[in-house]
Amino acid sequence: MKTFAMTGGATGIGAAIKKRLQDEGNKVIVVDIKDADIVADLSSAEGRRAAIDAIRDRTADGLDGLVTCAGVGSNAKDHALITQVNYYGTIELIEGLKDRLEASKGAVVLISSNSATMNKSPEYVDLLLSGEQQKALDLGETLPASEVYSGSKKAVTRWMRKNVPAYAANGVRMNAVAPGYTQTPMTEQVENDPTYGKAIREFMASIPIGYPGKPEDQAAATRFLLGPEARFICGAVLFVDGGHDAMFRPDDF
Template identity: 45%
Template sequence: MGLYAVTGAASGIGRSVADALRAEGHEVITVDIRDADVVANLADADACAAAVEDIQQRAPDGLDGFVPCAGVGPDAPAPRLLPLVNYFAVVAMVDGLRPALEQKRGAVVLISSNSSRMTAYNEDYMQALLNGDRDSAVKMVEEGPVDGQGAYGGGKQALVRWMRRNNSAAAAAGVR
């Protein structure tokens, strides 16, 4: 069977995905802030990079799939977590794990939300995300003008845009 990595695997959707994969006979490398094979605070860029390295060491022959489920909702206790976990960690981990996914022509399943299409979100915020400008994105959610729902939905919309911009190159390399 296959080898998969799942973030947010200690609870919620991530746990359900990991359980379903195991039930089908797959091996799962779990990633979460606690109770996981790879324990990492994905809001921290260095911890995110270390998590990628740890997964690569556990999967020397590559990954059959990666499901980044770690995320926080619009009512997160620290607004900065919204762009850091829901967008930047996902992008960093997908990019970082791409070589492992290419080895097995693996798949990535990105988690978005119907919130990504509900309204027009702050375009400056989404551009900060898409341009990799962590400081500006965090400042916009901590000081305004972006509130929790705008950070959540806008981040999900930016993730969809990022995926659309990058899926052709990933597909050409064999990543589904």
């Protein structure tokens, strides 16, 4: 039995990841704002600290894996919420559990998004990566929510890749899963939105493989990256999107 911690296990992709790991007999410690072992609000520094402390209390012997899946979608009106949960709720949790992961030579999987590559706000992403939180939040207020969302995902992915050598040097592998359109409570809200619903349904119809993803598709990819068969994979961004990224960026490699 291995011990995994994860954020965002209450619904959608996270719930499928939790189920997959539990079905294999593992211990899974879930942090979420609701329905979780550790109920914490990752949109505040205090909530993130409480989540880290509570995971640490339960993992004195080490942590075999961490999945950062909690996220707020681009339908959120509060742009700061997107930044706080998606960016800081990811990197602070990983940093806060680094020694626990090192103790078990564990693995981290960040749940990014295939929208990260489509982001057109490099200044916002750079502010996040350079630690200028207030400036990033201020700029985020002036951007469309979709840019804040894709920027937060680009920033966590770049953060991961920058930190891969240091983590790998201590035995910890980090990788990202970049989901494409996957039917969850998050997308259900947008699909039914009177303003964006039609465009979203057209977007869904353009997925090359011909169908949207299921949470279980993301859980399978996450499980692979957490496990021993991925022992030489570090810093990868695995697009799990039915071919959308290849369709949008065929020559970008």
